Amino acid sequence: xxxxxxxxxxxxxxxxxxxxxxxxxxxxxxxxxxxxxxxxxxxxxxxxxxxxxxxxxxxxxxxxxxxxxxxxxxxxxxxxxxxxxxxxxxxxxxxxxxxxxxxxxxxxxxxxxxxxxxxxxxxxxxxxxxxxxxxxxxxxxxxxxxxxxxxxxxxxxxxxxxxxxxxxxxxxxxxxxxxxxxxxxxxxxxxxxxxxxxxxxxxxxxxxxxxxxxxxxxxxxxxxxxxxxxxxxxxxxxxxxxxxxxxxxxxxxxxxxxxxxxxxxxxxxxxxxxxxxxxxxxxxxxxxxxxxxxxxxxxxxxxxxxxxxxxxxxxxxxxxxxxxxxxxxxxxxxxxxxxxxxxxxx
Amino acid sequence: xxxxxxxxxxxxxxxxxxxxxxxxxxxxxxxxxxxxxxxxxxxxxxxxxxxxxxxxxxxxxxxxxxxxxxxxxxxxxxxxxxxxxxxxxxxxxxxxxxxxxxxxxxxxxxxxxxxxxxxxxxxxxxxxxxxxxxxxxxxxxxxxxxxxxxxxxxxxxxxxxxxxxxxxxxxxxxxxxxxxxxxxxxxxxxxxxxxxxxxxxxxxxxxxxxxxxxxxxxxxxxxxxxxxxxxxxxxxxxxxxxxxxxxxxxxxxxxxxxxxxxxxxxxxxxxxxxxxxxxxxxxxxxxxxxxxxxxxxxxxxxxxxxxxxxxxxxxxxxxxxxxxxxxxxxxxxxxxxxxxxxxxxx
DNA sequence: TCGTTTTTCTAGAACGATTTAGTAGAACGA
DNA sequence: TCGTTCTACTAAATCGTTCTAGAAAAACGA
Numbered sequence: 001x002x003x004x005x006x007x008x009x010x011x012x013x014x015x016x017x018x019x020x021x022x023x024x025x026x027x028x029x030x031x032x033x034x035x036x037x038x039x040x041x042x043x044x045x046x047x048x049x050x051x052x053x054x055x056x057x058x059x060x061x062x063x064x065x066x067x068x069x070x071x072x073x074x075x076x077x078x079x080x081x082x083x084x085x086x087x088x089x090x091x092x093x094x095x096x097x098x099x100x101x102x103x104x105x106x107x108x109x110x111x112x113x114x115x116x117x118x119x120x121x122x123x124x125x126x127x128x129x130x131x132x133x134x135x136x137x138x139x140x141x142x143x144x145x146x147x148x149x150x151x152x153x154x155x156x157x158x159x160x161x162x163x164x165x166x167x168x169x170x171x172x173x174x175x176x177x178x179x180x181x182x183x184x185x186x187x188x189x190x191x192x193x194x195x196x197x198x199x200x201x202x203x204x205x206x207x208x209x210x211x212x213x214x215x216x217x218x219x220x221x222x223x224x225x226x227x228x229x230x231x232x233x234x235x236x237x238x239x240x241x242x243x244x245x246x247x248x249x250x251x252x253x254x255x256x257x258x259x260x261x262x263x264x265x266x267x268x269x270x271x272x273x274x275x276x277x278x279x280x281x282x283x284x285x286x287x288x289x290x291x292x293x294x295x296x297x298x299x300x301x302x303x304x305x306x307x308x309x310x311x312x313x314x315x316x317x318x319x320x321x322x323x324x325x326x327x328x329x330x331x332x333x334x335x336x337x338x339x340x341x342x343x344x345x346x
Numbered sequence: 347x348x349x350x351x352x353x354x355x356x357x358x359x360x361x362x363x364x365x366x367x368x369x370x371x372x373x374x375x376x377x378x379x380x381x382x383x384x385x386x387x388x389x390x391x392x393x394x395x396x397x398x399x400x401x402x403x404x405x406x407x408x409x410x411x412x413x414x415x416x417x418x419x420x421x422x423x424x425x426x427x428x429x430x431x432x433x434x435x436x437x438x439x440x441x442x443x444x445x446x447x448x449x450x451x452x453x454x455x456x457x458x459x460x461x462x463x464x465x466x467x468x469x470x471x472x473x474x475x476x477x478x479x480x481x482x483x484x485x486x487x488x489x490x491x492x493x494x495x496x497x498x499x500x501x502x503x504x505x506x507x508x509x510x511x512x513x514x515x516x517x518x519x520x521x522x523x524x525x526x527x528x529x530x531x532x533x534x535x536x537x538x539x540x541x542x543x544x545x546x547x548x549x550x551x552x553x554x555x556x557x558x559x560x561x562x563x564x565x566x567x568x569x570x571x572x573x574x575x576x577x578x579x580x581x582x583x584x585x586x587x588x589x590x591x592x593x594x595x596x597x598x599x600x601x602x603x604x605x606x607x608x609x610x611x612x613x614x615x616x617x618x619x620x621x622x623x624x625x626x627x628x629x630x631x632x633x634x635x636x637x638x639x640x641x642x643x644x645x646x647x648x649x650x651x652x653x654x655x656x657x658x659x660x661x662x663x664x665x666x667x668x669x670x671x672x673x674x675x676x677x678x679x680x681x682x683x684x685x686x687x688x689x690x691x692x
Numbered sequence: 693t694c695g696t697t698t699t700t701c702t703a704g705a706a707c708g709a710t711t712t713a714g715t716a717g718a719a720c721g722a
Numbered sequence: 723t724c725g726t727t728c729t730a731c732t733a734a735a736t737c738g739t740t741c742t743a744g745a746a747a748a749a750c751g752a
Contacts, residue, residue: 397739398737400739406741
């Protein structure tokens with residue numbers, strides 16, 4: 001095993017001190033061009049790839065990476081275009097500041113392993129994407145003194161947030177449904193207590209996710225007299241919506257509308273209808289939340305939120321020292337498409 | 347400024363040596379349960395978040411992260427479901443090994459900044475996703491002694507690859523087109539020389555991307571007599587396909603088929619047709635590559651490749667010491683849908 | 693009982709860089 | 723000519739861990 005080439009090796013070979021080699025890489029104006037040239041040449045000759053990342057991070061206290069925290073599995077995150085849109089926006093800003101993104105899944109089930117991962121992560125700041133209040137990983141980050149920006153309001157541990165008004169947005173959807181005469185609605189939520197094999201109906205206080213609770217409260221606000229049933233087919237995914245809606249449709253007690261709390265779940269619900277010969281908007285109303293690209297194609301009524309802008313804004317708060325506004329509320333908009341229609345009278 | 351709480355602080359407070367504190371976190375079986383308990387309690391009391399990531403990485407030489415290298419902007423990567431599928435597969439394996447993913451965009455234009463980012467990245471291994479041979483960042487990684495697995499065959503710097511047979515797959519598509527009688531085909535490629543405002547026609551040797559060249563060669567192989575024009579509307583994205591196809595359709599010299607080298611571009615081309623009142627499969631044939639979910643919805647003829655499996659396999663090669671097979675060729679399949687039809691006779 | 697093994701803990705040297713404070717020598721102004 | 727200011731470089735401390743080697747005490751075997 002040949003000993004590793006370090007800044008010291010290069011220094012010796014070039015006949016200068018280690019500090020000078022360091023400067024050659026980091027502060028080119030601190031030394032003469034001639035010497036710098038010589039050092040770089042020597043480094044290339046020795047196969048020295050430049051200052052080691054870990055050592056630099058240790059000494060200078062900067063990791064050059066933003067941590068991105070997701071609830072649930074990373075693989076789920078990528079299956080929702082909504083999450084992907086957020087990442088795209090965040091990535092755009094990260095690029096600008098030549099910073100990398102460190103993706104970290106923190107399960108809401110196996111709390112310990114997620115918290116552990118966060119503890120060990122080499123990051124300077126963190127973006128909190130749909131992680132519930134009170135998750136120990138957040139306290140961990142706070143302890144580590146890592147600035148956080150959340151996609152939810154009122155994360156008190158976070159140093160800022162970029163969010164939408166979940167309650168108002170959902171209330172707008174509720175108003176839409178109420179106006180169409182719907183009084184019996186099934187709400188599709190994300191829950192790790194259910195699986196696509198065995199969808200379940202939940203009580204309001206069993207809903208784990210903060211945003212979900214707010215959205216349900218929003219619906220309730222503008223549909224005070226409606227019957228709202230909360231159903232889950234598992235994680236936030238197409239398959240879960242498919243399963244949960246299928247389960248509901250096959251039951252004796254069909255609602256007149258299915259309100260997915262995310263588009264992916266709502267799209268799953270539309271699929272469940274199709275396989276049963278039902279037409280969304282005519283036989284049953286389906287609505288979503290987010291307005292991902294596929295929602296338009298499918299003709300899904302939904303709440304549009306500017307997800308990529310959300311990602312960008314979070315990036316700015318984390319990386320741009322000039323970003324002063326610590327709390328941003330992004331606008332949302334009800335988008336009515338073919339999947340919603342009047343409730344049948346009977 | 348209060349001094350930072352380190353392993354030393356905790357050691358002193360708990361009345362043990364720093365080594366023992368370290369062991370409390372990393373090798374629980376090396377010390378008595380009682381002492382471990384005491385240390386952890388003291389740590390919590392002091393607000394010590396556990397061993398510092400950078401220091402640990404320096405000392406133990408492990409960063410606990412896989413670098414993911416993309417050509418082009420990270421934000422583009424997320425706009426292609428194909429890339430997202432790859433990430434989902436990779437993430438799945440990363441989770442299993444409790445390793446994080448460090449996303450690193452390395453532009454093919456601003457070579458230097460990308461190479462720099464790679465130099466500084468704290469990673470143990472790297473997944474190379476569609477990066478061209480000869481990109482200096484790869485040599486950089488090689489120098490750093492970081493094992494790489496590529497999604498392309500024959501990256502000689504990489505220690506393994508998981509790929510499809512680009513040439514054969516494209517040849518299958520060419521055969522399909524030839525059989526339908528197409529002899530005048532426009533190929534849509536990804537190129538940073540073009541923009542969606544100004545699509546351009548390229549020579550074969552101007553095509554920057556290795557995989558693109560192989561796919562074009564594959565088409566040529568089974569369509570030896572056809573006229574193949576290579577056109578680009580910019581980066582690999584829906585908008586680029588839309589622009590490039592629009593430009594072609596508005597010209598005096600329409601082809602009978604448009605072959606996108608990715609589904610996102612092909613879907614853009616289908617959209618361009620629709621806005622001009624043309625029906626894919628009847629007026630003009632459109633084909634793609636990848637078989638992303640949207641391809642099925644849109645009825646796009648394409649080459650299916652198991653992208654998520656590709657991600658998983660790359661992850662295994664990088665993280666699983668038991669993974670011995672260094673080179674994997676994944677199967678592909680021609681999926682014929684409504685977007686392809688016979689060439690008009692004239 | 694005595695030597696050997698096992699358990700539990702520690703001292704001190706790395707890991708590879710950056711930073712602070714400082715030193716020669718050159719350049720400058722008067 | 724002398725004191726001052728730059729420029730170009732260096733020595734040594736330091737960042738917070740983990741690791742190697744080893745020591746003290748406890749347990750064990752015969």
